[in-house]
Amino acid sequence: MALHLNLxxxxxxxxxxxxxxxxKIGMMVLGALGALMLLYYLWNAYxxxxxxxxxxxxxxxxxxxxxxxxxxQKRATELNGIISTTKVLDGMIEGRFFWAPFLEKLxxxxxxxxxLTALNGIVQDDGRISVSVxxxxxxxxxxxxxxxxxxxLLEQLTQGYHDVKVEFKALEDLDTIVNIGGSNQNMxxxxxxxxxxxxxxxxxATPGPRRNR
Amino acid sequence: xxxxxxxxxxxxxxxxxxxxVGFIVLxxxxxxxxxxxxxxxxxxxxxxxxxxQGKVANSKNELxxxxxxxKQAETATTQFAALKAxxxxxxxxxxxxxxxxxxxxxxxxxxxxxxxxxxxxxxxxDLANWTxxxxxxxxxxxxxxxxxKAVAALENGEPLLSIxxxxxxxxxxxxxxxQVTLNASTAMVKR
Numbered sequence: 001m002a003l004h005l006n007l008x009x010x011x012x013x014x015x016x017x018x019x020x021x022x023x024k025i026g027m028m029v030l031g032a033l034g035a036l037m038l039l040y041y042l043w044n045a046y047x048x049x050x051x052x053x054x055x056x057x058x059x060x061x062x063x064x065x066x067x068x069x070x071x072x073q074k075r076a077t078e079l080n081g082i083i084s085t086t087k088v089l090d091g092m093i094e095g096r097f098f099w100a101p102f103l104e105k106l107x108x109x110x111x112x113x114x115x116l117t118a119l120n121g122i123v124q125d126d127g128r129i130s131v132s133v134x135x136x137x138x139x140x141x142x143x144x145x146x147x148x149x150x151x152x153l154l155e156q157l158t159q160g161y162h163d164v165k166v167e168f169k170a171l172e173d174l175d176t177i178v179n180i181g182g183s184n185q186n187m188x189x190x191x192x193x194x195x196x197x198x199x200x201x202x203x204x205a206t207p208g209p210r211r212n213r
Numbered sequence: 214x215x216x217x218x219x220x221x222x223x224x225x226x227x228x229x230x231x232x233x234v235g236f237i238v239l240x241x242x243x244x245x246x247x248x249x250x251x252x253x254x255x256x257x258x259x260x261x262x263x264x265x266q267g268k269v270a271n272s273k274n275e276l277x278x279x280x281x282x283x284k285q286a287e288t289a290t291t292q293f294a295a296l297k298a299x300x301x302x303x304x305x306x307x308x309x310x311x312x313x314x315x316x317x318x319x320x321x322x323x324x325x326x327x328x329x330x331x332x333x334x335x336x337x338x339d340l341a342n343w344t345x346x347x348x349x350x351x352x353x354x355x356x357x358x359x360x361x362k363a364v365a366a367l368e369n370g371e372p373l374l375s376i377x378x379x380x381x382x383x384x385x386x387x388x389x390x391x392q393v394t395l396n397a398s399t400a401m402v403k404r
Contacts, residue, residue: 026232030239037243044248048255055258058265062272069272072279079279079286084339086289089296089373092400096375100365107357115388119381 097123097198101160106133109152113138113145113180129161131194132169138178142188146171150192161196169193299373300401305329305346309399313350316370320363322355330396343400347377352393354384360393373400 006012018024099121110116114137121131133153137145146168154166170191177184301308310327317325330347352360360381367374378396 026229026236030232030236033236034239037239037248041243041247041251044251044255048251048258051255051258051262055262055265058262058269061269062265065269065272069268069275072272072276076275076279076282079282079290081339082293083286083289085343086293086296088337088339089343089400090292092375093372096368098365098368099376099379100361100368103357103361103364107361115383116381117383119379121379123375123377 095127097127097129102129102131102157105156105160106153109149109156110135111145111149111152113185114149127199128163128195128197133192133194134190135192136174136187136189138180138185138187140185142173142186143171146188146190149190153192153194157194157196161198164196165194167193296373297402299371300404302404304404305332305399305401309346309348313348316367317350317352317363320366321359322352322363324353326351335400340400342403344403345398346401347396347398350395350397352395354387354390355393356390357381360391364395371399374398 102121106116106119114135116133116135118134119131121129124130135146135149137143137149139145150166150168154164157164157166168190170189172189174187174189176187178187179185306329309329313327314325317323327348327350330349332344332346335341335343335345355363364376364379368376374397376395376397378394380394380396382392384390384392
């Protein structure tokens, strides 16, 4: 066996020691990790930049759409306001009491031997109509003439209105004699209270021809 | 199996310890000052994008809704404009009495006069821009038939006018004519 002498033993062991230096190895590992982390960071940064580009695109889209949306929202609010106001006004218009048809019906009830001297009508807060009518009736039986007017008025009003009440508040004979058609007739003064409501029926405001008053 | 024994000198141990500390610091700095803010920024940006995209999508719905509403409100808008047009510019007391006078004159009832009794705001929130005016319209001399026609024309022509009280008295000196007082309320736009 040949003698093998290693004259560089010390040098080689130092070199090996240098290679096994934990600090060096640690630094290498740290460097490698650092490089990996940097790469990962750069990859993430690139993705964030991409996302920011998407954000700026979205902001651009929104900037374009926003004025239209704001205007649309404003218009929608305005339209809703118009609709609800019109609805309320419509309710007011539809809920009115039309006096003309009532006057027409009243005029149809007055016979030639009767005369109305005063009429006072009020639309009450609850929607009911209260009318006070005063007049004179003439005839052999003036009270019967007044009663005839009351019944006719009740009949006429029942056709168009609801809960109709026509009642005498006063009916008194007068001493005055009136000449109608050449014959002397007695007279009576009457007062009528008329109450009715229009809740179920709405009359139209178209008066008919006057018959008499 | 060959057992490798690594004996660390004090110096090497210190270096290893320093390397470990350096590694921990590096990891901490990396996550706290680099990757953390980056991720947080990404999350915020994504949330903003979602928010904006939601808004843009909603805006399309909003525009469609408004267009539909516009179509639906066509009748109401026309009606509203017509009702609004019934209240001309200026104070109602300046134009309403002359308008009534002219109206009744056209109906063959002369000497009509109208005076303002009161005005008050409406309680309804929808009528915040409207005011209720109460008027007293006096017709000192009117024939019953003419009056009936005039009242019908008034009620048909002035949809926002409502006669709340009517008072008719026969004139003793001329029974053919009556003295009439109408209490009316009107809704008018605030100008």
